[in-house]
Ligand SMILES: NC(=O)c1ccc[n+]([C@@H]2O[C@H](COP(=O)([O-])OP(=O)(O)OC[C@H]3O[C@@H](n4cnc5c(N)ncnc54)[C@H](O)[C@@H]3O)[C@@H](O)[C@H]2O)c1
């Protein structure tokens with residue numbers, strides 16, 4: 001029996017997680033699910049966004065299924081107590097350096113994208129974001145009084161962008177190996193024309209390329225990459241980039257697929273132990289309304305079955321069920337368009353479960 005830590009979190013987190021759990025239960029797999037509080041919810045109940053019991057459960061589990069954390073009402077808390085520290089703390093404590101964010105535009109959602117249908121039809125790109133380094137974790141950081149610069153004596157804040165060679169090497173290997181299993185094209189995104197961390201990034205990626213001569217590599221500055229993603233997204237296959245650029249580009253890529261509510265993610269350590277979460281946040285603006293799209297979380301559960309639990313057939317059944325509900329015309333509000341049927345979060349989860357059980361009946 002494999003153990004899954006289920007951490008719903010805040011905002012729409014519990015709503016979307018309930019649907020993903022429903023889908024997992026429908027598959028009748030040898031899994032034990034254990035719940036724990038995380039984020040703002042955990043701060044309310046135990047004074048910390050990532051309480052020791054939650055971290056312990058995540059460390060002991062075979063995989064973690066994560067909803068989302070955060071709410072504007074915590075923005076005034078000291079940084080170490082803010083909900084977002086829970087996800088950052090989990091990534092760091094579990095060594096989840098490789099973040100895989102596939103952006104697939106399902107045929108039925110071609111018209112839900114804000115881009116012209118011909119630009120996104122058939123889109124299938126994979127963004128690989130380094131997740132435990134960069135300006136997110138670099139020290140020192142803080143506040144101080146400026147002693148130089150444009151305004152000496154003024155309040156100033158500073159963060160440190162840093163990357164070491166081994167950190168870049170390991171994510172680059174993940175990216176080349178992923179590209180090898182796909183269309184054998186890798187784009188490394190940096191800002192080497194300005195940043196020293198990016199120059200090291202580019203040098204190391206180029207060196208590692210020597211071990212993957214069958215994969216075509218190109219380098220692109222991040223500003224141009226942001227533009228190319230909306231100009232000609234299908235030219236990309238696999239994109240590898242640092243933590244900060246990857247955060248921004250993956251949200252941008254989400255819109256190519258129709259909605260951020262469609263974008264799952266896997267965050268993996270060196271042994272493919274992982275945390276699985278939708279790429280979106282807690283969406284406080286729509287929380288409690290029953291309208292959030294649960295498909296990113298459901299598809300994240302599928303990634304969990306594939307990458308950490310070695311259950312690729314079960315994962316494929318979820319993916320097929322998602323395709324089938326989209327083909328039926330069912331849409332949550334974020335992906336709704338004229339001529340399709342608008343459904344709630346729960347109705348979408350129910351439909352995926354129904355599609356799974358129907359396939360089971362047909363097969364047996
Ligand atoms: N990993 C995480 O837990 C995570 C990720 C991103 C943001 N956050 C946090 O979430 C909070 C809100 O941040 P934000 O508004 O910038 O980003 P967000 O991703 O929560 O929301 C951005 C927009 O997308 C919509 N959206 C997001 N998920 C959706 C879904 N499943 N279905 C339909 N619409 C959806 C929201 O309604 C909103 O309009 C903040 O506290 C932020 O720090 C957490």
Ligand SMILES: CC(C)[C@H](C(=O)O)[C@@H](O)C(=O)O
Nearest residue numbers: 070084087088247279280281
């Ligand atoms: C909530 C925040 C810390 C997080 C990030 O910046 O990594 C989120 O935006 C994401 O993309 O998972």
Ligand SMILES: [Mg+2]
Nearest residue numbers: 247248251279
């Ligand atoms: Mg983000």
